[in-house]
Amino acid sequence: MKRTTRKLAALSIAATISAATLTACSAGGGSDADSNSLNVAFWDYGPAAQANNKALAEGFEAANPGVTVELTPVAGENWGSYYANVATSIAAGNRPDLMLISGEGAQFVTNNDLILPINDYLENDPDAQAIQDGIAPGLIAGFTVDEQVVTLANQWNDMVVYYNTDVFAAAGLEAPSADWTWDDFEATAAALTKDTDGDGEPEQYGFTWASNEIFPGIMPWVANAGGNLTDDAVCTPTVDTPEVSEAVGFLNELIEKKIAPAPMPMSDVFTRFQNGTIAMFGAGRWPIGTFVPAGFTAFDIQLYPTGETYKTVFGGAGYPILKSSANPDLAWEFQKFTVSEDIQNAIVGTPEAPGDSIPSLRAAADTISEVGVPPVNSDLFYASIDDYDTLVPYPAPTNYSEYEAAVLRNLQLIFAGEVGVDEGLATMQGELESIVTCS
Missing domain, CATH: 3.40.190.10 (Periplasmic binding protein-like II)
Structure with a gap:
């Protein structure tokens, strides 16, 4: 399947994430088996999508012993057809807990009543304030529809x-x-x-x-x-x-x-x-x-x-929690995991395999210039939203x-x-x- 050029959702983590180094987080699952499992839908545009989402799922499982993550690849010629196919799958009775979206999907998943906004989690989770402080406000605003925060973006690109x-x-x-x-x-x-x-x-x-x-x-x-x-x-x-x-x-x-x-x-x-x-x-x-x-x-x-x-125009990617989720609290832990230090550093990449997106966490993005590859002006990626109050969501x-x-x-x-x-x-x-x- 042909992949569109804009790789907003490509998690460059498959070769760099090390499950052994991941810090376990509290998943808060229930007593039955289903309470310790998640289903994550993603756009199956090709082998990179499969490998990267597999690495993310395995990393979360390693950080949360006893939790299983099942991946559901969903076909689509582009983001639009992928979103429509996920909605059709849910209507047919499938119950994914989260789905990968890019900025184009924020309106779709909201207006089609697919997602559970994370406002309550952001207000009540002790970890949430530190996470928000580490992310440029514009990246959160770009995934907010009618004051409802759709998801935390875990990576993004600007122009x-x-x-x-x-x-x-x-x-x-x-x-x-x-x-x-x-x-x-x-x-x-x-x-x-x-x-x-x-x-x-x-x-x-x-x-x-x-x-x-x-x-x-x-x-x-x-x-x-x-x-x-x-x-x-x-x-x-x-x-x-x-x-x-x-x-x-x-x-x-x-x-x-x-x-x-x-x-x-x-x-x-x-x-x-x-x-x-x-x-x-x-x-x-x-x-x-x-x-x-x-x-x-x-x-x-x-x-x-x-x-x-x-x-500067920007677009991002994230994993919103769906209303079809049987485990929204565990799904929230997964979403938080996507903005954890290890995942964010993996998005930066290495000199041999630099990432193709900008990490949402400012601290991780600040290390892009340290991977030893062009561009020399790489600090401009995050500076364009940190130093200029001029962010325009796509x-x-x-x-x-x-x-x-x-x-x-x-x-x-x-x-x-x-x-x-x-x-x-x-x-x-x-x-x-x-x-x-x-x-």
């Missing part, structure tokens, strides 16, 4: 700009600074664009973005223009606003000026960035998990350039699969030059008005 340091050096350019603007960015990207054979079509472009994903595609630009694709309640689409038009228009002009090619799948972005024919692109931490094991280290990161404002409508398809389809028409920016966004708005609802 930064990757740049090829060899390409910058060859062009005689200094590394970009954190205070660069859209004008600075365009000038830099133009200086990095090369038409070496003079045929009018560059062989090297200054920048590109993903065609198959919204998160590392247009979202950072929309946020930095002061907009979003939905309202704060994620009930109404807002793609026909001046802010979204400004962001999409800016990207479209990069194509028209031949500073950027038409957007391409993220896998192609990775290839062209490594061979130097793309100088910059946007993503979270996950490219490091591809670049470093392949021996490519000529890169660093910087914050997105400031438009009307500076904002819009997560209930009907996410349909939402994603409509946005990407209309953007493709715009960036291919088949429709104008405002016309394309107006069409997109019309389609989304029947998809993005809270009724």
